[in-house]
Amino acid sequence: MPGINFEKVIFDNLAEGLLHDYRINQRKSLIRAERSVGHLKRFFEGESVPKITSPRISQYIETRLVEGAKNASINRELSALKRMLNLGAQQTPPIVDRVPHIPMLKENNIRKGFFEHEEFVALRNNLPDYLRGFVTFAYKVGWRFSEITNLTWNNVDRPQGIVRLETGETKNDEARTVFLDDELKIIFDQQWQDRKKHMAFSPFVFPNRKGTGQIKDIRGAWFKACKDGAIGRKLFHDFRRTAVRNMVRSGTPERVAMMVSGHKTRAVFDRYNIVNDADLKAAAQRQQKYLEKFAGTVSGTVADFKQKKESAGDS
Template sequence: MDVNVYKRDGSPFYWMKWYFSGKLHRQSTKTKNLKKANLIAKDKEQELLRHAGISGVAKIPFKEMMEQVLLDYKANGRKSFHIAELKVKILYAYFREDTKIVDITERNIQEYVSYRLTKCKNQKKEPIRPATVNRELQLLKRGFSILHQRKMIGAVPTIQLLREDNIRKGFFEHWEFLKLMEKASEHIKPLVTFMYFTGWRFSEVVNITWDMVDIDNGVITIPPGMTKNKKGRHYYMPDNILEMIRDIWSKRVERIRINESAPDYVFTNKNYTDRIKDIRSAWENSCKRAGLNGKLKHDFRRTAARNYVRAGVPQRVAQELLGHQTASIFSRYNIVSDQDLRDAVKKQMEYMNNQTKNRPIEIPPEGFREWEPMIKKMNENYEKEHQEGIKYLREKYENVVEVDKEGKVKVLQGEGFPNETDKNLHEK
């Protein structure tokens, strides 16, 4: 933030002018002495810098701040370093390399976000997505954070990231994978097969070297630092993968025998000169021939996660096999397909149909049965007849029978009742 001194027409004093937050400001020095005016301007400059939360020695140009970000990425071995370089160039194009960081305000950043979302297109001539803008904003945040940690600035502007709704949900059904293998370019078939069954990242697979492969024990071990989560990983190869790896190894041995090139990488380019670095063209052409336009290599990762779950593999184990650091990330990859939804509805209908076929006889709730009044009347009549029968026996056979409180009749003497009617009444 520079404060310049100038002579203003119609005024006996020197004046100062500066830009802050995109606006021009002017103020009189109230002195006719140029030397004193320059000192006053210097003090004003320091005041403005302090007001912005930046020390006087930190009038850092934007380019210098972003160079610190790239150095930080490189020092920490970030695999996204080259992508960060490209995004920094995009930031330079808007903010300009020589812009002082004090002039990059929250309002400027919001204007940048609006510009990227409304005015810019990607390589496919589509609008820039919020996720893309967020990656650029994260570089800005990192730059200000580095300067703040080094006590070069006293405050960091608030940079709010956009909401991202473009989480990919693609996956491969097994028949789609088989169709792809029929049409895929020959030199990428082993790589594609390995990625489909393991779900490992492309950057991990193409960097597998033969010293990581133990063919005798059927296991591949990638060391810590080579994976995204910085943890090592083991893969115990099933028969089909082990057979494929043995075939690749045999071809390599033969090339060495006849003094031809044989890189240390397992998955090599079609000329056998180096590892596979980029298969975008071969991938897109293979998918097009197979009628699978729009499929991504990363869809294999989601597919493997779903297949592990369907096969009954515990989530913790599947998470370890795929190299997911948290359960929340794994759950994003465990995709539910349309077929899963159809199967769920089908199972529901089978269950409901089975319930209908074996439906028990349901008794309507009390008070709603049509026959309830009739049953109640029958019970009342039975109780009335029972009491009348007991009364009759007591009166007629006072010395012959005994009737207890529960209405049970006991013959006290003789062989019983003198007539058959009274005997039947007693039995009832």
């Protein structure tokens, strides 16, 4: 059997192989992969695969940096490139003879955005009615945008106040169950009653403005509400971070909070359990209160210093 002429294999062949792999395996990040391939294609389209070397990849990185792309975005594109090269090398017979070293960029992508409660209220009050229950659910449980927009009444047990996503309906492919609090029970009951206003009942718990289809894009209403509520530019994903922080602050065990929000790894969860100045101030105050228990027995407490100061003033 004649061997493969590696010089005749071009980037486009590998790109299509990658997207085919995503499609047949029903990967949820297909859209992101298509976006990464689009950026890579502008640089490598028609290029012979053996010419895709480490120096050539470094040129791609430099080009994307000049274009203003963030390190995290470039790394996703490089990961797509590495994946398509590996897929080519794993074929029988292989169509890639070697996978070059692909340097990854350092990322500082720990996001710090979250909602204080008054900011959330301001946002909600300035959103259209059909989005208010939608954002309240997001604020409290921290689910991803697509997980909430895809939520149907088949996932809801209203009498028990339970919402459940089955395996395959979540990003990490793990089933998830949440119990609704009193406010969310009222919201879900209202959403159910609102279905009667429309001729065709929507299967979605939070339908679009017309009440008949799925919510697709809320950016226009979202950014207008941010502006009208004078809360600055917020992201929907800030709800995810906020829900985690609020659950932990309220005393919910971290393991349980991870089960509610759907965080699979500890490292990612830690990134969202954000500490701000108020947290640091509260920590200092808790320590002070703790140490004051030892006033008179351990030097250096607030009570000791006050006593010394008063004594010095009397002398």
